[in-house]
Amino acid sequence: MEKTLIILKPDSVQRRLLGKIISRFEEKGFQIIGLKMIHISETLARKHYAEHEGRDFFESLVKYTTSAPVLVIVLKGKNVVEIARKMMGATFGFRAEPGTIRGDYAVSNRFNLIHGSDSLASAEREIGIFFHKGELFEYDPADLTWVYDISTGDIV
Secondary structure, eight states, X not given: OEEEEEEEOHHHHHTTOHHHHHHHHHHHTOEEEEEEEXXXXXXXXXXXXXXXXXXXXXXHHHHHHTSSOEEEEEEEETTHHHHHHHHHOOSSGGGSOBTBHHHHHOOOSSOOSEEEOSSHHHHHHHHHHHOOGGXXXXXXXXXXXXXXXXXXXXXX
16 A cells, blocks of 8 residues: 645635545545644745746745645555646646546646645655654555455455
8 A cells, every 4th residue: 555645725715615625535435544734834845845946937836835824635445646646637727627626726837736746756755844753643444445446355
């Protein structure tokens, strides 16, 4: 089972879309093992988006990310990194397909509602930035057998 970091960005909070977005991941079958609302500091934003430093959009990204509280979430599930990114849709809301989170709720190329780790390595790094070990809760969800075919003993 993989883990990924999801950030519901300031526009998700301000537009009161948290419940709608979280429910999509839960309805898909992913397990929430960490969740908290924080106000990202400028230092933390710069650390999180360090790979974009020097690009023309970096400063505006930091300003946007630090402009209001966000909700940070750790999801767990099979192929969760890949599937969550598909569920989010294209980065620019106006290019995202209907049925995706950005396709249904975003039109801006900057205010795009959500961040999701783009690889397992990024997920591990990003989760470590926002969560301490004691803030993640591992448990066996009661519906696991209904989300995944484990009739053979393996998650398929």
